[in-house]
Amino acid sequence: MKKLIALAILLAAFTSCSDSDTYEDVETPPGTGTPGPDPVATISYAKNVKSIIDGNCIGCHQAGRSASFRPLTTYAEVKAAVENAGLLGRIQLQNGEQGIMPQGGRMSQANIDLIVKWNTDGLKEN
Template sequence: MKKYLIFSASIITIFSIISCTNHSENDLLEPVPPDPDPELVTYIDDVKVIIDNNCIFCHNNPPVNGAPNSLTTYDKVKSAVENSNLINRISAQPGEAGFMPFGGTRLPQNLIDKIVQWETDGLLEN
């Protein structure tokens, strides 16, 4: 009887240990549901400051240094995204044709991503 109890206790201990294993820390965490209302990127709140800090030097009104257009208003920036390949130009690498800012350094990827998200969100003004 004593051997049976030791054997049973051993089996229970082994099954307890096996059932408590996990494959990674993620198995221990509650899943995070997606944000039901992600904040939309807008021109006024997000994009205007990027344009003002990085583009207005040449894309002013009137444009200077050979810039083809002004980027001083929401409508002009929206048009540049829709019709003038603004995203392709700021996404290019230095040395590639059309790279912007002309003669400058590439914008940080997070700023480029913000403008891309603005387009994805519908080019909202506010």
């Protein structure tokens, strides 16, 4: 009986393994050479950043609103805010820290990471 149980366990172990995926295949996206999720090849304002800004910032940062002195409704305005107004630093603050943007609470880390990568990638428009 013990041999039958051992054989069943061994058979289950062999049939549950697949030789088509290695740890490297699972952990490393093709062509990246680094573990983690497959990064977006090129981050651009139009494809990736505009929707984040629209959803989190323009409620205040547009004409007629409380932060109309720093509008964020166009590519040029958002780019200028990154380059000259500390936008990256303010969106990376933690809840409760003075100066955090958006004021209602920190946006998701994934959105912050995309905006930071957009800056690293050269603030491309399209």
